[in-house]
Amino acid sequence: MAQQAYVTETDNGGSGPERREPGLRRLTNRLMKSRLVAGWRGDPRIWRRGIVVAALAVILALVMLLHAQIPNAVGNLGSLTETFLPWLGLFVPVLLLLALVRRSATALIAVLLPAVVWLNLFGGLVTDKTGAGGDLTVATHNVNADNADPSGTARDVAASGADVVALEELTAAAVPTYEKALASTYKYHSVQGTVGLWSKYPLTGVKPVDIKLGWTRAMRAAVATPSGQVAVYVAHLPSVRVKMEAGFTARQRDKSANALGEAIADEPLGKVVLLGDLNGTMNDRALNAVTAQMRSTQGASGNGFGFSWPASFPMARIDQILVKGIEPVSSWALPETGSDHLPVAARVEVDTSS
Incomplete structure (x- = not known):
């Protein structure tokens, strides 16, 4: 009879022994009585099912x-x-x-x-691996050839505070707009084919880089930063396609990646930064010629995956900032612009002697 009274008091939310149990134990007891778990106890089939x-x-x-x-x-x-x-x-x-x-x-x-x-x-x-310090901020952005607001996109990228900015997928018609919008922030710049580099510091040794396409989609320049000379490469590797009849078609991208890797391997300067749309992630073996000799700023100093494409719902990090002989400090994705890619930026330490 006493047992029945206890059950009634407990069911009505009384102050019996069960009510005084610690929260975790009470939750565990309720879980063990639930239908989901009750069927596990004493059932030998739990090892044969599933x-x-x-x-x-x-x-x-x-x-x-x-x-x-x-x-x-x-x-x-x-x-x-x-x-x-x-x-x-x-x-x-x-x-x-x-x-x-x-x-x-x-x-x-x-x-x-x-x-x-x-x-x-x-x-x-x-996990957040963002560090403090750094003496150079760089950014890269595939601005999209069909961008309806190149001026706004240029202003957004400049607002990042980057010392060096790389832009990809530039059209001849849009280049003057970008040059005008960025002129007040960046004193030095060069456009080679469909890629360009804007810098607060002097550029020397500017030249296109042959990535086996027949037209220019990569360039190299030496940037005279306060911490020393840095070779900066800008590249826009060919797009990949997913086709029902051919699968993931990327032969031209892979060929260009190999050519870019060779150019970086032959770079005489010991400190190198690669900025650009590589149309591939750091996991993609097709980029091994590049990724085997460089570090990803996102993997070393980022906060999250840093997905950059497509801008409306980023699913992959195909816009990259890679370094060699330089220490990554922090890396992040910038807000959406008029492009179908997100811009990405990184803070790095060029002077690693201290």
């Missing part, structure tokens, strides 16, 4: 772990996977939910595999 979910979890882990082994022979599938590799992590909570619905201990354990692999690959990007 085999399909477990298999999918293992496959997902292997894809992320061995992405470099996925062949590019058919539709450049490897590069396509690497371009959107971080997004594979979205499948982890889906598989976790399925494992819980199936009440499968086997699936739950298997889901740990892709979770650990994803954290190993990208966990460092979700």
Whole structure:
């Protein structure tokens, strides 16, 4: 009889022993009584159920772990996977939910595999590695050939406070507009083909860089910063396409990336910055000729993934700031302009002697 009175008091929100339990213990007790968990206790099938979910979890882990082994022979599938590799992590909570619905201990354990692999690959990007200091701020922006407001875009980029700005996808008709809008902030500039470089510091040794396209979409200049000479490369590698009949077509991009990598490897100055739209992420093996010899400012000093394209809903970081012989301090994406890309900026330490 006393037991029944206790149940009634508890159900009515009384002040019995259960009400006085610590919050975490009370939550645990309620969870153990829930329908979702109640079916697990004493059920030997929890190890036999969810085999399909477990298999999918293992496959997902292997894809992320061995992405470099996925062949590019058919539709450049490897590069396509690497371009959107971080997004594979979205499948982890889906598989976790399925494992819980199936009440499968086997699936739950298997889901740990892709979770650990994803954290190993990208966990460092979700933490803020922004540092203080730095003696040079650089920015790069694919301004979009169809940009309806080049003046506004130029002002937005200049407002970033960058000492050196690279612009890609410049049209002959729009170049005078950019030159006029940036003239008051940047005393020195050069436009080579469809790419340009604006600087607060003198430029020397300006020249186009041949990336095997037949027209100019890359350039090099030495910038006389207060901390010393820096070779700055600006590049806009060819676009990639995803076609039903051909897959991820990127042969021309890959050829240009190799040529750009050779030019940077032959650079006589020890301090190098690469700014531009590389149409590929740092995970894409096709950019190895460049990424193997340079560091990403986003990976080393950013806050988050720093996705830059498309501007309306960024899904990939294809606009890059890479350095060699220079220490990245901070990196960030700038607000949306009239382009389909977001501008990106970085603060770096040129004088690394101290």
